[in-house]
Amino acid sequence: MNPLLPEPPRPWLSLYPPGMPRALPAPQRSLDALFTDAAARYRDRPFLTFLRRRTSYGEAAALIGRAAAGFRRLGVGHDTRVALCLPNSPGAVLCYFAVLRAGGTVVNLNPLAAEQQIIGQIGDSGAEVAVTVDLQPMFGRIFGALRRTRLRHVVVCRMAQMLPFPQSLAFRIRERARLAALPDDERVCAFATLGADADAGDVAPAPHPSGVAVIQYTGGTTADPKGVLLSHANLCANVAQLRAWFTRAEPGAERFLAVLPFFHCFGMTAVMNLAVALGGELVILPRFRPVETLRTIERRRVTILVGVPALFHALTECPACTAAALASLKVCVSGGDSLPEALARRFVALTGVPLAEGYGLTECGPVVTCSNPLEGIERPGSCGVPLPGTDVAIMAAEAPHGVLPPGEIGEICVRGPQVMLGYWQRPEATREAFRDGWLHTGDLGRLDRDGFLYFVNRQPEVIAVRGYKVYARAVEEAIRQHPAVAEVAVVGVPDPARGEVPKACIVLRAGTTLAAEGLRVFLADKVSPIEMPRIVEFRASLPKSAFGKVLKHELGIGARSQPNPDTGRRQ
Template sequence: MDSATTPPTNGRQPWEASYPAGLDWRTPIPERPLHRLVEEACAAFPNTVCLDFYGRRITYRQTSGLIDRAARGLQELGVGKGGKVALLLPNCPYSVIAFHAILKAGGVVVNLNPLASIAELADQIEHSGTEVLITLDLVPFHAKLDALGWPGRLRTVVVARMADALPFPRNWAYRLLKRRDVADIPRDERHVCFRRLLADHGAPRPVAVQPRADPAVLQYTGGTTGVPKGTVLTHAGLYANTIQCRRWFTGAEPGRERVLAVLPFFHVFGMTGVMNFALALGAELILLPRVDVREILETIQRKRPTIFSGVPRLFQAIAAFPHLNRYDLSSLRLCVSGGDSLPPLLLERFQQLTGAYLAEGYGLTEASPVVTCNPFSGLNKPGSAGLPLPGTLVEIVALDDRRTLLSQGRIGEVCVSGPQLMAGYWQDAPATAQAMDGGHLHTGDIGFLDGDGYLHIVDRLKDLIVTGGQHVYPRTVEAVIKQHPQVADAAAVGEPDPVRGQAIRAFVVPQPGSALSEAELRAFLAPRLSRFEQPQRIEFRTALPTSTIGKILKRDLIPERPGGDDREVNRPADR
């Protein structure tokens, strides 16, 4: 019998009165191995399409069979309980199959970002103790692997052929027209073809999994110190967060939805909020390996997805796409935005253009990642991060005293507890102790709970600017700068100042073709920001550095800025 996690019973929480009808915040959440998601979906919807990759359609029964064969193949390669297997893959059938095959073999998934630097990849492979790495046969991937060498304990690279993932005749066209894109793979014992994993070795050997104790994924956060920080996400935590998301989508129909998978699965938002959520729903995953707005719009029109998760920059790019009215986007019903704050005007515009319901959420890697979301039935509060998911407790503590709980409406640090929390940081007890306190995760985000129990994120604690003794929230400064009609984007950071302690430096991206001057912008800001919120320096840029999912990387704007906490979050302004 599965064990389950039950929410605390100490009094009624402020958000319970705002919960969607029929959804109980206190319903226990089962603790199960994460790979059970596919088994459960296969039992319920065996003939439903699970994966669609450029027309290659694979049912849940077929997907489950491929996972079993790949799991046994990995075991034949020596992957056992706790063995680390890295994935260096874009969204494609291999990424879904390999992910769950690793878990079923008893291993631990190490998600790697294909766009990461050589140094970052080497650090993460070595730090995690990765022994096997799975990737594609494409030149960009192997150029990085060649530069990497064989760091740490890495002993085997499994190579999947892109052409094998495509349907006929696209696979033949790919082999003929894209030969230059295919890498020349060494023929040696260190390199293994993914086809070999799928050879019929029999059923995978059963592995006893303790869901609450056993890691399923090592997810590396973006850091400021250069030291890799691997978040240990357990089977129980990831399964719980997937079920929490599944319950939250109150209007979703099991076995009938189609989920557009644009967010990369190597990112925690895409892993849980797209891939595993879709599997829990028995939905069809429409896989796109890259972010291309035109391709996204064409795919929506042709494939008719019903659910779509993205980041504000992606929703903005769609809303601003030329001749958007030429595309039929009417199939979209339920959309989620994470990774950064969603401007209320963008939410309104996207909903008007598509007819879809767009809800903003919040989370962070250490919470697997989803913590709160606006409801799909009930009050959707623009500008808020929504209500805590089932079983998730959100509290606000004083910035200067973690033991002091603050009442609704007061601003402090956001603290989270729930079944989806990480076990800790891999081989980093001091960082774990700093972040986790008696089962509570200190997020490093500044926010408050309103009278209805909705969470509002004010800023990131490490981004708070203290200038002349005054606290300045960069998001406040950025929001006002972006109100100027000639501003496309903006970021505000604090930099050392011998007099004030910190000075405000604003980086501004003007609209294309704009001749916006510093004097004109300062005149605009003067009546809209208080005296101590006015930037001391304004620097114009053609673009701002962003992460894979569109989060502004402030550490890259001023590299010498002091580091501090390097946790990656799904939204204050993350992601």
């Protein structure tokens, strides 16, 4: 520890509710043990519900045991990387825990990613086995990787077999053009037969908590994805922190809506793994559709909803969203991107359900801070306070990187048991991320005197206008106040005279119109001249990742103006 960096104060500890632990013991078990304990305790309780087909904890334990034995027969063992390229489904959950039980390391892949991205991450991770579904183009991409990477085997989950009858029959008819016929290739096998005749007792020794459980690639919305090494201890610690934080979550009684993708760190930890730790039921939806989501919440009496701002925005805009439809909810959490204050207020006013906001990143497994409105731990506009056992400090972005006082904007730095081991095969990036015992996140924020974190910007979103710093989020918050604006993203684009200028990409609410000059008049008393968008682009939609995060690097290319989707004007 650098002696010039004193231990930071922890004012947030005085705000913890009675009974909230200030720290947690270091996890001494694996994610497989997390599931094994839950299966033993809640054997007959529903675990997976997928389009009215239920699988109990006991049934899942048997399937995972057989699949783990099958993976072992394919050569999966200690340090074997297994790529999971799966949509949300029972197969995604079963394969995740089966790979870990076999002693392997999970490599999460986005099944909607482009072929080049998938091939690149399989190659970078050195995965030897991959799991996907029998839908094109997902299967085709993975099968093609057999001849371009180190892959030796491909395991295929048949979507129709995960559905109840008659949905399974309807699916085969409706999707027959997309269903892939498995080739006569010994390297390809169906998940259903993977461990059919294997010895379920043939599993690897229990992994050490410090061993790598998951290689999770960063989102890549602002830079090239890097493989984050998350250990069993990292992920178990983050789950334990969340379980302690949500004091009203009752073991053995909660139902989680699983619409966040499991292949993303937020969905993996705050939905799938947390549900297991609580003996909860995962009500799985393969994709997000507002009306279907609302009906599922109401019909299945979902109690915990974890989502991203785009999800909560879509729900509040849906005519079917009423307090009655969401009456079963107990805990709602938003993360993965900045939550606009107006959206939080609108959700609470519409539903009566408090909406917590958190801050995190893949490198932290991912949750670092969270508000807790159920316990009175909140402050509008903030991302809450650090979770038990976590330290957050704001440091100067320039050397000597000293700790800044409350209220000053600097780089968010984190210490805690959930912080990654490092980046896969990137020692220089790892050394750059860790300095003096702190993870330097690259994000900008500030702490108030009570320890509440206020997220300001991802570092790449700081726009340098004539040498002055413009924070994209501050401009976005101002633009969102206009009643015609449904969505907005602000990026910096090159300018020969100013270095960079702000560019606002806007999606309008249906039935509204807005001109660039009208927007600037509206913003005149809300932003400074250097913050005023020089370019305004009206779009039908914003490009987003599968996780709902705006892909800002796609918006910053070029400065062309787009027609207003409602008026046809070019701005």
